Every structure is written in C-alpha cells, then in structure tokens.
Amino acid sequence: MATQLNRKSMRTNSMTHEALLWAPARFITPDTQTSLVHSTLAQSTEIQTALYEQLAATIKEYIRSGEWPAGHRLPSEHELMQAFSLSRGTVRRALKDLVSQGLLVQERGRGTFVSNPTLTHGPAELTLSVAAALAEKGLSFVTHVLAQQVTPAPAEVAKMLGVAAGSPVLFLRRVRETAGKSRLCQESWLNLDACPNLEATDFTRESAFDAVERCSGHKVANSAMRYSARSAQAPYTTYLSCDSSEPLLMLEQLISLDNCVPIEWSRTWFTHDHAISTWATQRQSRGSLLSEAPHTAEALPFEPVAESLFAQGTGAEAQSSSSEQALAATAATRQELEALTLSLRQRAVQFALDDPAHPYHLGGSLSCAEILAALYGAVMNCGVQGGPAEWERRDRLVFSKGHGALTLYPALQHAGLLSRADLEAGLYGPKAHIFKHPKRDVERGIELSAGSLGMGPGYAAGLALSKLRKQQEGRVICLVGDGECNEGSVWESLQFVGHLALNNFVLIVDANGLQLDGPTKDVLDAGSLAGRLSSCGFDVREVNGHDVVALVEALSVPAGAAPTKPLALIAHTHKGEGLSFARDVAHWHDDFLSSSERSLALAELRMTGEGK
Amino acid sequence: MSLALDACALDALDNKVVFGQVMGELADKDELLTVVVSDYGRRLSLDRFRELRPEGYVQCGIAEQNQLEVAAALALEGYHVVVPTYACFLSTRALDQIRVLVGSMGAPVVLVGLSGGYGSSVLGTSHMALSDIAWLRQVPGLEILTPATNTELAAMLRERAANPRPTYIRITHPLPQAPFHLSEAAAQAQPFTPQRLTLADKPMSLQASATTNAATPAAPTDLWCEAAPAQSEPPAADVSFLAAGSCVGIAAHVTQLLAQEGLTANIYNLRTVAPLDARVVEEACASKLVVTLEEHFSHGGVGAAVAELLCERTQHPRLLRLGAAFEELPADDPAKLLEQSGLTPSAVYAGVCNALIGSR
Numbered sequence: 001m002a003t004q005l006n007r008k009s010m011r012t013n014s015m016t017h018e019a020l021l022w023a024p025a026r027f028i029t030p031d032t033q034t035s036l037v038h039s040t041l042a043q044s045t046e047i048q049t050a051l052y053e054q055l056a057a058t059i060k061e062y063i064r065s066g067e068w069p070a071g072h073r074l075p076s077e078h079e080l081m082q083a084f085s086l087s088r089g090t091v092r093r094a095l096k097d098l099v100s101q102g103l104l105v106q107e108r109g110r111g112t113f114v115s116n117p118t119l120t121h122g123p124a125e126l127t128l129s130v131a132a133a134l135a136e137k138g139l140s141f142v143t144h145v146l147a148q149q150v151t152p153a154p155a156e157v158a159k160m161l162g163v164a165a166g167s168p169v170l171f172l173r174r175v176r177e178t179a180g181k182s183r184l185c186q187e188s189w190l191n192l193d194a195c196p197n198l199e200a201t202d203f204t205r206e207s208a209f210d211a212v213e214r215c216s217g218h219k220v221a222n223s224a225m226r227y228s229a230r231s232a233q234a235p236y237t238t239y240l241s242c243d244s245s246e247p248l249l250m251l252e253q254l255i256s257l258d259n260c261v262p263i264e265w266s267r268t269w270f271t272h273d274h275a276i277s278t279w280a281t282q283r284q285s286r287g288s289l290l291s292e293a294p295h296t297a298e299a300l301p302f303e304p305v306a307e308s309l310f311a312q313g314t315g316a317e318a319q320s321s322s323s324e325q326a327l328a329a330t331a332a333t334r335q336e337l338e339a340l341t342l343s344l345r346q347r348a349v350q351f352a353l354d355d356p357a358h359p360y361h362l363g364g365s366l367s368c369a370e371i372l373a374a375l376y377g378a379v380m381n382c383g384v385q386g387g388p389a390e391w392e393r394r395d396r397l398v399f400s401k402g403h404g405a406l407t408l409y410p411a412l413q414h415a416g417l418l419s420r421a422d423l424e425a426g427l428y429g430p431k432a433h434i435f436k437h438p439k440r441d442v443e444r445g446i447e448l449s450a451g452s453l454g455m456g457p458g459y460a461a462g463l464a465l466s467k468l469r470k471q472q473e474g475r476v477i478c479l480v481g482d483g484e485c486n487e488g489s490v491w492e493s494l495q496f497v498g499h500l501a502l503n504n505f506v507l508i509v510d511a512n513g514l515q516l517d518g519p520t521k522d523v524l525d526a527g528s529l530a531g532r533l534s535s536c537g538f539d540v541r542e543v544n545g546h547d548v549v550a551l552v553e554a555l556s557v558p559a560g561a562a563p564t565k566p567l568a569l570i571a572h573t574h575k576g577e578g579l580s581f582a583r584d585v586a587h588w589h590d591d592f593l594s595s596s597e598r599s600l601a602l603a604e605l606r607m608t609g610e611g612k
Numbered sequence: 613m614s615l616a617l618d619a620c621a622l623d624a625l626d627n628k629v630v631f632g633q634v635m636g637e638l639a640d641k642d643e644l645l646t647v648v649v650s651d652y653g654r655r656l657s658l659d660r661f662r663e664l665r666p667e668g669y670v671q672c673g674i675a676e677q678n679q680l681e682v683a684a685a686l687a688l689e690g691y692h693v694v695v696p697t698y699a700c701f702l703s704t705r706a707l708d709q710i711r712v713l714v715g716s717m718g719a720p721v722v723l724v725g726l727s728g729g730y731g732s733s734v735l736g737t738s739h740m741a742l743s744d745i746a747w748l749r750q751v752p753g754l755e756i757l758t759p760a761t762n763t764e765l766a767a768m769l770r771e772r773a774a775n776p777r778p779t780y781i782r783i784t785h786p787l788p789q790a791p792f793h794l795s796e797a798a799a800q801a802q803p804f805t806p807q808r809l810t811l812a813d814k815p816m817s818l819q820a821s822a823t824t825n826a827a828t829p830a831a832p833t834d835l836w837c838e839a840a841p842a843q844s845e846p847p848a849a850d851v852s853f854l855a856a857g858s859c860v861g862i863a864a865h866v867t868q869l870l871a872q873e874g875l876t877a878n879i880y881n882l883r884t885v886a887p888l889d890a891r892v893v894e895e896a897c898a899s900k901l902v903v904t905l906e907e908h909f910s911h912g913g914v915g916a917a918v919a920e921l922l923c924e925r926t927q928h929p930r931l932l933r934l935g936a937a938f939e940e941l942p943a944d945d946p947a948k949l950l951e952q953s954g955l956t957p958s959a960v961y962a963g964v965c966n967a968l969i970g971s972r
Contacts, residue, residue: 439716440716440717448717449712449713449716449717451712452708452711452712454677455677455681455708455709455712455713457681458677458678458680458681458682458685458709459681459682459684459685459713460685461678461681461682461685462681462682462683462684462685462686462689463685463689465670465682465685465686466685466686466689466690466691469667469691470689488677489675489677489678489681489709492672492673492675492677492678493675493677493678493681493682495673495675496672496673496675496678496682499673
C-alpha cells in the first residue's frame with residue numbers, strides 16, 4: 001500500500017523534539033543487590049543514582065529473581081523506610097514508579113503486591129526492551145528468529161533511521177515464547193551505519209538492545225512509542241498461534257541512542273495478555289484512555305505506517321492505516337467501557353433485586369451509566385494511587401442528581417474508592433456506609449450529600465474555586481439531571497461559574513428527558529438548555545450520552561492551551577436505559593420490580609442469577 | 613485601629629463597620645480567611661480585607677443559595693469562611709442549603725446575619741428578621757450566637773474565624789431606648805456560654821476620658837455591665853432575665869428600675885441561644901419569675917427554647933416571654949416598632965411588675 005509520508009513528522013534525525021513530546025525514558029540495568037536486610041543503598045555513587053531509583057532497582061531484583069512471586073505482599077512503607085533508612089517520600093516514589101510500570105499493584109487499605117506476570121510496559125518508563133521487561137517479570141523466554149536479512153534501506157526506513165536511502169539496514173523478525181506460548185512478534189529495522197557488524201549477531205542468544213549497545217558503543221536512550229489495538233491478521237496469526245478474531249496490541253517504537261542517533265524502528269505485536277499500566281498515561285492526559293489524546297496528530301513521529309515495508313520480509317499482505325489504528329484503539333476503549341457500563345447497570349439492578357420491599361430509582365441511575373463508566377473508567381484521575389499530593393489533585397465528581405446513585409456506587413468500586421463490602425452492606429440501616437441518596441464521604445469519593453436537588457453546581461463551584469486558589473491540578477465535574485435544572489439554584493451557580501470563567505469546572509447534564517411527573521418538556525419547558533448554558537458563559541457540547549467513546553472524547557482535557565471557559569456537556573440519554581420495560585417510562589423514576597420484570601432484567605442485563 | 617478602641621468607642625460604631633474592621637484586622641495574619649458575599653459587600657467596610665486578601669473575597673451576586681453552596685465547599689476545603697448577608701434572607705432563602713450543607717455535612721461556615729430583628733424595619737416587612745433564630749435552631753450542630761454589643765461581636769468574630777465551626781452570628785442593632793455596654797472583659801470572656809451580668813460603674817478610664825475625648829462620648833444614660841464572678845452562686849432574686857442580643861440592655865435598665873422599688877433581678881446575657889445551656893434555665897428557676905427578652909418572635913425563638921426546658925421540670929416559676937409582636941407591623945423606624953412590641957425598658961418594667969403581682 002503506497003502511503004504518502006509527511007516529511008515534517010518523519011523528521012527523526014534528532015530525537016530532541018520527540019524527547020520533549022514523549023516523556024523520555026532512560027534505560028538502566030536493574031541493580032543486582034539481593035539481600036533486603038543487609039542492603040544499604042549507596043548514598044553517593046559514581047552515577048549519582050537517585051535513592052528512589054536504587055530502591056526501585058532492588059525491588060525489581062527481588063521480583064526478577066522470583067524471591068517475591070506474583071501476589072507477594074511487600075513490606076509496609078514503614079518497614080521499607082526502616083530497612084533502608086529512607087524517607088517516606090523516597091519509598092513512596094519508588095513504589096509509585098514500580099506501580100506505574102505495572103510491576104506492583106497497590107490496594108487501598110491492603111498494601112502493595114507484586115502484580116501478576118503479564119508482560120508490562122510502563123508508557124513513560126524504563127522497560128523499552130521487551131527482553132528486559134520479560135526478565136523483570138521473572139519470565140524466562142525463548143527467542144525464535146524468523147527473518148534476519150540485510151537489505152538496501154527503503155526511502156521511508158532511511159528517513160526514520162536517518163541514513164542514506166539504499167544504504168544497508170538490517171531487518172529482523174523475532175517471536176518470543178514464554179512457557180511454550182508465543183507471546184509477541186517483533187519486526188525491526190536496524191541502523192547498520194551506527195552498529196557495524198550487528199547483522200552477525202545471534203539474536204536467539206542476545207537481545208537486540210544488548211547487541212546494539214555492544215556494536216555501537218552507545219547506550220539505548222530514548223523511545224517514541226505508540227500503542228494501538230488490532231485484531232489478529234495473517235501472518236501474525238501464524239507467528240503468534242492465534243485466531244484471526246483475537247485482539248492484539250501493537251506497539252510502534254522509534255528508538256535512539258544516547259547520542260540521539262535513531263537506531264531501531266520497530267513494530268511489536270503482543271498477544272492480549274500483555275498489559276500496559278496506564279498510570280503515567282493518566283497523569284499526562286488526566287486519564288484519557290486514548291493515548292493519543294494529549295498529543296495532536298502532527299506531534300506524533302509516526303505517519304501512517306508503511307505496512308508493505310514491514311511485510312516485505314515475507315511478502316505477506318497486511319492491511320492497515322493510521323485511521324484503522326485509531327479505529328482499533330477506539331474499539332478497544334469502547335469495548336472496555338461498555339463492559340464497565342454493563343457491570344454498573346447489573347449492580348444497580350442488583351440493589352433492587354436484593355431488596356424487593358422497597359422501590360428503587362432505576363430510571364435515573366441507568367440513564368447515567370455510560371457517563372459514569374466514561375468518567376471512572378477513563379476520564380478521571382481518582383487519586384487512589386499515589387500519596388496525599390496525588391489525592392489532593394484528583395478530579396472530583398460532585399454527584400448532584402442524588403437519586404441516580406445506584407450506578408455511582410459500583411463506579412466508585414471500580415475506581416477503588418468503595419469496597420465490595422460497602423456495597424453489600426446495603427443502602428440504609430445502621431450497617432450502611434452508602435445510601436440511596438449519597439451522603440458526603442470524601443474518602444469514599446462522595447463529595448456532596450445529595451438528594452435535595454440543585455445544590456451540586458454551587459458546591460462544585462466552591463471546590464473549583466478552592467482548587468484554583470490552591471493552584472491544584474484536577475477538574476471538578478458536576479453531574480446534574482435535566483429535570484434538576486428546573487431548580488433556580490442551579491442557575492445561580494452556573495451564572496457564577498460562567499462569570500468567573502472557572503475553566504476547571506465541568507458540568508454534565510444527564511438529559512434523559514423525564515422527571516417524576518413526566519416528560520421534562522411537558523413539566524417545565526424552559527427552552528434550549530444549550531442556549532441557556534451558552535449564555536452563562538459555558539463552552540457547550542452535546543453528545544449521545546450512551547456512547548462511551550463520544551463521552552470520553554468530549555470530556556478529555558484538550559491539548560494545548562488551557563480552556564478559557566467552563567465546559568458544559570449535554571449528554572442525551574434515555575431514562576431506564578438497558579431495561580426494555582423501564583426505558584423512557586416515567587414511573588421508573590422509582591418503582592418496584594415485578595416478578596416478570598425481575599426475570600426480564602436478569603435476561604436483558606445478562607445476569608446469571610439473583611444472588612450477589 | 614480597632615484593637616485599640618475601647619468598648620465604648622467600638623460600641624458607638626455601626627456594627628457593619630465593626631464587622632469589616634475585624635475582617636481587615638484578621639486578614640493580615642489569616643491567609644485562609646474568606647468572605648463570601650451576595651451583593652452586600654460594599655457596605656461592610658471590607659476595603660482593608662480586600663486589599664490584604666483579594667483572593668479571599670468571593671462575590672456571588674444576589675444569590676444566597678449559591679452563596680451558601682460556594683461557602684460550604686470552601687469551608688470544607690479548609691478555608692476560614694465568613695458569610696455575611698441580611699439575616700432575613702440568609703435564614704430563609706438559603707435555609708435548605710444550611711440544613712444540608714451545614715447541618716448534615718457539617719461545613720464549618722460562620723454565617724453572619726446582618727440587621728437582625730427590626731434593624732432594617734424602615735425598609736419594610738420584607739427586611740425584618742424576626743424568625744431567623746426559629747428557623748436556624750432546627751439545624752442540628754449549628755450554634756447561634758447573639759452578641760449584645762459590638763465589643764462582644766468583635767470577640768465572637770475573632771474566635772470563630774480562628775476556629776471555624778457551624779455558627780450563625782445574629783447581629784442586632786443597639787436599642788435606642790437602652791444604651792448599654794459590656795466591659796471588655798465580659799464581652800471577650802470565652803467560651804461564649806450564658807453569662808450572668810452585674811451592673812457596674814462606668815470604667816474609671818472612661819470617666820476620665822469622657823470629658824477630654826470627644827470621639828468617645830459616653831451618653832449620660834448609658835449603662836455598663838460586667839460579668840459576675842465565675843462560679844459564684846447567683847443571689848436570690850425576684851426576677852431572672854434571659855436576654856439575647858439587643859435586649860440585654862433592656863434587662864439592665866429594667867433591673868435598675870426594679871432596684872428602685874426594692875425588687876431584685878439577675879441578668880443573663882445568653883450569648884449562645886442554640887444549643888441553649890440547660891444550666892442557665894435551671895439557675896433562673898431559683899427566682900419567682902423568668903423573663904425572656906429577644907428582638908424576635910418568642911414563638912420558636914428564645915422564649916420557646918426556654919419554655920421547652922422549663923416545662924420538662926416538675927416545678928418551675930412563671931415564664932414571661934417578651935419579644936417582637938407576632939403580627940405584620942408596617943414599616944417604620946425600629947424605635948417605633950420596638951415600642952409597639954413592648955420592647956422598651958418602661959414597658960418591660962410594667963410587665964414584670966404585673967407578673968410579679970400575679971405570681972405572689
């Protein structure tokens with residue numbers, strides 16, 4: 001497939017601009033200290049490695065050596081501080097880095113654990129080398145070299161690698177296997193100008209990075225990376241022994257040496273058990289799942305991938321383009337968030353199934369399920385991972401439409417703010433921590449006692465003001481219903497927000513078109529909601545509120561300059577969405593489930609039974 | 613300047629000016645201090661505060677509900693938040709916000725009700741605040757403070773701004789018929805629990821300065837009170853006055869009038885009317901007559917609060933509840949409306965004498 005290459009974005013002779021656009025990653029060798037008890041970290045070394053990096057390297061070594069297997073609970077922060085004579089801040093930073101690299105997981109109130117041995121890249125982290133990533137996870141692997149040939153550089157490859165067109169370059173195709181299963185296929189173009197004799201390497205025994213460093217005399221320093229999701233196609237189905245329907249993760253990398261010489265342009269196909277920890281991505285993009293979101297297309301070093309270049313080693317045909325990649329990434333986001341949405345609806349209905357004696361506000365809870373999935377599954381930084389500073393700069397949701405909380409609670413559970421026990425304790429009575437109408441409980445992610453409608457926007461405005469005065473990052477997002485917008489206090493507050501141009505304030509209107517007494521347009525038709533919001537000074541957008549990807553896109557923090565206006569998103573939804581008998585039915589504002597409705601609900605939400 | 617003012621000079625100022633001066637004084641040291649207003653900032657002498665803490669001045673426009681919401685969020689985020697506006701609007705327009713955000717959520721805001729009682733009665737019944745205590749004492753956890761003088765107001769503002777908790781400070785204007793001062797020691801005594809007062813001579817310093825300093829004139833009819841010694845048993849008395857805000861001065865004047873007839877009275881400045889300290893009611897029960905005095909409807913107000921406690925006792929003295937007339941009085945000067953309500957020293961004196969005869 002002939003691809004028009006964009007000269008500007010193909011300019012890669014200097015990695016400087018990528019290094020600015022992409023968080024630069026530095027390759028280091030894990031420290032080889034092995035004894036926790038007797039370790040003392042060098043206070044001063046030749047390279048002046050930071051203490052937290054040294055501690056991180058030590059922990060990695062425990063994981064690599066298998067001494068700390070998956071699921072192993074780490075010593076507490078305090079014990080680590082004692083053992084290494086380090087400050088809490090240093091210990092936290094080391095743990096945070098390892099969490100961001102996917103090597104550790106932190107569970108609120110339980111501790112820090114070694115994560116499960118999926119292959120993991122931290123997007124802004126050190127594990128540029130797949131071999132190093134595997135080694136760090138303590139996985140032994142076998143490398144099969146399917147292709148290793150020196151060819152004249154095609155023009156595009158020459159541009160990417162900064163060599164003269166037609167000069168010799170090395171093409172490699174390798175498959176890595178762990179535990180007898182093919183885990184990834186990597187195709188690379190390597191710069192022989194910078195690495196004399198690289199072609200003579202036995203890549204079954206030596207990693208490309210090691211060989212490159214040996215032949216070039218330089219360290220591998222930087223990588224520009226882009227991940228995208230694909231469905232498996234030939235010939236990768238053969239290489240990875242997978243079905244053509246199976247999802248694959250593709251990583252495109254442009255790797256350069258510490259002297260800024262581009263050394264390798266590669267694509268790596270991972271099977272679906274490869275995991276990318278998203279923590280660092282969340283920091284950069286304030287939580288967007290779409291890794292491209294914080295960058296404009298022009299900023300990416302990659303143009304539409306020249307498939308034929310990669311395919312040429314075998315002559316196999318692979319069809320793709322950047323728009324397809326974007327579609328694939330979007331499809332992955334959609335799949336994930338729709339699954340989350342379904343689970344929120346299931347749990348919301350479970351509250352009603354578990355307690356047939358009381359009516360439940362299913363209508364307004366179900367209408368905002370996608371909104372909550374987008375927020376807690378992709379958009380918001382909930383501040384759960386990280387220390388107090390991260391907690392302070394978290395995004396806040398002020399859930400003003402209090403009766404819709406049945407889907408809020410499982411969303412908070414998904415975010416790690418509520419426990420399963422919190423949900424199972426029910427929504428009333430002395431054991432309950434959460435209630436039909438939310439009660440303020442900031443530790444659990446509930447900012448406002450809601451239920452008396454129309455107070456959220458003003459409260460959120462106060463939180464937004466506070467963040468600005470403290471120069472805290474993060475946004476304050478307020479979710480109101482369209483019926484709730486009947487309340488005068490809503491407009492007192494929205495005028496205030498618009499007047500002060502609080503650009504860290506986001507209003508989402510769950511416009512489900514129904515309220516207790518019937519259609520909102522019949523109860524109180526106040527004209528165009530968008531027009532009213534706009535005249536208050538909001539940047540107004542409208543989306544299909546049941547389209548998770550549209551919601552994520554509309555709610556993602558825009559690239560570039562900070563917005564000058566607060567954002568209002570009108571999400572058009574259906575009350576009772578997800579249950580055929582409740583959809584757009586006014587009495588489902590709150591009601592009891594009949595026995596036939598119970599059966600229908602179970603079937604329609606693909607729930608297996610009525611038990612918890 | 614304000615700190616140097618003695619009680620007499622401070623009491624002579626408009627209480628809105630006192631409010632602004634205290635905010636200006638505190639702004640210097642308290643970087644968290646925040647004043648959230650609803651188009652009632654200009655008259656509060658906040659220039660100094662705004663100069664020192666421009667980021668702490670939050671203007672909400674004529675929107676008391678939003679004012680409370682914004683203030684509650686800022687307070688729960690750690691700011692020291694003071695919320696002044698007309699007592700009548702604060703306690704009614706934003707009552708639900710106070711119920712939820714201050715009552716349920718415990719937002720530590722310091723609400724300041726201006727023009728309590730008949731303070732702005734010349735503007736019309738719309739601006740009279742005669743039921744604000746009744747509404748707000750239904751909010752659990754909200755303390756209601758009723759400063760009797762500007763000196764006491766300043767002390768309360770200083771303490772609450774430094775230790776914010778859910779509070780409503782109800783400001784009433786000094787009554788024209790009963791010029792009254794608390795000694796600085798009495799006004800500043802903490803905590804702001806009910807305080808028994810004794811009539812006092814004008815402080816020596818003022819007796820000297822009154823003749824030389826025209827800026828702090830003490831009217832010849834002014835009465836002074838100081839706090840009774842702590843832990844001293846109240847003397848047996850014919851009457852106990854349980855008075856709030858502006859009416860503490862009436863109690864002092866009536867006590868003086870009763871003394872001329874050989875009758876004795878204990879004066880209590882309630883200071884905190886919600887929650888009402890049951891001990892003060894118990895002490896008052898030692899006298900033959902309990903009189904509540906407030907520039908507010910006694911329905912639901914201090915009179916009701918005292919009655920609730922009294923009637924739980926197996927025996928109690930007669931209760932006389934004096935307050936604002938429970939009817940729509942047409943707009944007029946506060947002095948006229950107080951007179952129509954019977955809130956003057958002579959009217960109260962007459963009522964007390966009648967009641968004492970009846971209770972013999």
